Amino acid sequence: MLDFLKRFGQDGDAQEPVETILLDAGARDFVDQVAPTVYEERSDCVRVGEVWMRGYYVADLPPGARLDAERFLRPGVDAWVSFYVRPLPPEVAATLHRRRTELAGSEIFDRRRGALGSYGRQAQLAAVDQALREIEVGGRPVYHFSLYMMVAAVSEELLDEVCQRVEDYMRSLRVAFHRARWMQPALEYSLLPAGTDRLHMVRNMTAGALGPLFPFTRRVYYEPDGFPYGLHAVNGTWVILDPFAPGMANASHLILGRPGTGKSTFLKRFVELAAVLGHRVIVVDLEREYASLIEDLGGTYVSLSRTCPYSINILDPGLGDEDPFGAALSSLIGFMGIAVGRELTAVERKSILPYCYHSLLEKAGIDVDDPASWSQGRSPTLNDLQRLMEEEGGPAADLARLLYPYTAENLYGRLFSRPTNVDIGKTPVVGFTLQGVSEEMLAPFLWLVVSLVWREVTAAGGVQPVHLVVDEGWYLMRHPDVGVALADMARRFRKHRAALHLATHFATDLVSSQHAQVIRGAAGVVVLFGQQPEEAKEVGSLFGLSEVEVARLRSFGQGDALLIWDGGRAHVPIYVPLDPRRRWLFETGPEQRQAETVRRGVTPAAVE
Structure with missing residues (x-):
């Protein structure tokens, strides 16, 4: 220059x-x-080079309406939104009065002729009346407001398709809009970041009505009793939500992401935060990944196996349940189906087990209609039930013989057939690991833990929030009876101020069975981490994601996630940060595990 x-x-x-x-x-x-090599103007669109564009101006918006142009973005499509706000001088009231007289006169004239009134004119009249009230009664300033939008696509066919969706969306919001016919160049100039409005399609708005329209403000998600889920990926503020807030339908969480994207790290961080906030946390840890964290938090870590010193009585009642007998019987029937390795017959479910269990309680001095008697008498064990069923003979004795592995002392009887000696109420954080349990015995062990957790949740009475954290949930949902129990928890926990937090890898895990679909439907909060390209599309259809959000899932790095709550209406991209000083407690890669081994002073044995 x-x-x-x-x-x-x-x-x-x-x-x-x-x-x-x-x-x-x-x-x-x-x-x-x-x-551009080509500039072609038509009545309601223009072609600039290889791009087709169509513009709109908004004549009226209902209170609180906010246009989300991003929902229509996808490869080959772009959108711009621009609006202008100009404060009007106080003497504008006189102009508004004249304008009101003109509009009202036109309406009266149409009615006398028997013609239908104009919706646009009625909307303008209402806006003028509102502006006059704000000025004359409230003494508030009024603004001229203009809102323009331009949609661009790589072909005319794609432009028509996307614009149809845009127009349907605006109609669903009751937005009055118009295509900028023969005004496309002026609208293009108005969309440039030069602050020049070439169209001057204005309406009156007050400051209160303008507030929700500003997309550039930093919307803060903050609830005083909530959890810091992560940093807002757009504005950098903390997203702090309370899953037990009155407006939340369910506090249960569903965490989905491919291995290595950060879902286990997110869960561990949540465990720590819940413990700090005074909540109780119970972790089902199949891979022993939470041992160091639970130890650091001063919690209890229970390793269940055939030779462990722990016992959990499957026949313990849930004293906090509305129907302790019904709940205990249901738990027993579920366990029996897992223990015998087949579906129970109708006679076994509806006759043999209810009769034998009721008789067993009576012998123990327990009145099923008197909840107080449950705590006074000694809870019978699986051994006691097996002996009574053998005495009954017939099909009951046949069923009793199938319980032998769970009652024999030299097999699993010490864990399944003795009074419970695991008190998970002593510490705020309790972890159960099943790392040493064989595949064929995994389901019965899981049922023990699930039944113990359910009794603890109902006994707590909702005084203290309780969280059940299940990592690698896909592994548990392979067992139908365990999956049914988890689905029941996801659905019923909210009544007891409790929440199920289940993490899994693939979208197919959430549609593979009816109970998986129940867990997905009951989740009040969903956290989506990175997905493989072929999985991202299926995840998008399951959770109603836009094409832009699906594309984001494919490109997410470690710690990036999409947070969904409020019945699927709120979608916020977040990043889950970690304190470098505590990273070794959260990450579970080979390097972190090796560092933990060194920290504990354990030297691997040499291989000769």
Whole structure:
């Protein structure tokens, strides 16, 4: 630019012909690169190069309406939104009065002629009346407001398809809008970040009505008793939500993501935060990944196996349940189906087990209709039930013989057939690991833990929030009876101020069975981490994601996630940060496990 000016004389006359200056080497190339090769204007759209564009101006918005143009973005489609706000001087009231008289007169004239009134005119009249009330009664300023939107696509067919969706969306919001017919160039200029409104399609709005329309403000998600889920990926503020808030339908969480994306790290961080806030946390840890964290938090870590010193009585009642007998019987029937390795017959479910269990309680001095007697008498064990069923003979004795592995002392009897000696109420955090349990015995062990947790939750009475954290949930949901129990918890926990937090890998895990679909439907909070390209589309259809959000799932790095709550209406991208000083407690890669081994002073045995 300086060289260009130097080539003009001090009197402003060019020392060289202007054409020569403008057509210097390179100048023409620059113009060719910047200027479009094609500019075609039609009545309601324009073609600029290889891009087709269509613009809209908004005539009226219902209170609180907010246009979300991002929901329509996808490969080959773009959208721009621009609005102008101009404060009006106080003397505008006189102009508004004249305008109101004109609009009202037109309405009266139409009615006398028997013609239908104009919706647009009625909306303008209502806006003018509202503005006059704000000025004359409230003394508040009024603004001129203009809102424009432009949709662009790589083909005319794609533009028509997307614009149809845009228009249907605006109609669903009761937004009055118009295509900018024969005004597309003026609208293009109005969308540029130059602050120049070439259309001047305005309406009156107050400051209160304008507030929800500003997409550039930093919306803060903050609830005083909530959890910091992560940093808002757009504005950098903490997203702090309370899953037990009155407006939340269910506090249960569903965490989904491929291995290595951060879902287990998110769960561990949540366990720590819940413990700090005074909540109780119970962790089902199949891979022993939470041992260091639970130890650091001063919790109890229970390793269940055939030779462990722990016992859990499957026949313990849930004293906090509305129907302790019914709940205990249901738990027993579920366990028996897992223990015998087949579906129980109708006679076994509806006759043999209810009769034998009721008789067993009576022998123990327990009245099923008197909850107080449950705590006074000694809870019978699986051994006691097996002996009574053998005495009954017939099909009951046949069923009793199938319980032998769970009652024999030299097999699993010490764990399944003794009074419970695991008190999970002593510490705020309790972890159960099943790392040493064989595959065929995993389901019965899981049922023990699930039944113990359910009794603890109902006994707590909702005084203290309780969280059940299940990592690698896909592994548990392979067992139908365990999956049914988890689905029942996801659905009923909210009544007891408790929440199920289940993490799994793939979208197919959430549609593979009816109980998986119940867990998905009951989740009040969903956290979606990175997905493989082929999985991202299926996740998007399951949770109603836009095409832009699906694309984000494919590109998410470690710790990036999409947080969904409020019945699927709130979607917020977050990043889950970690304190570097505590990273070793949360991450579970080979390097972290090796560092933990060194920290504990354990030296691996040499292999000869």
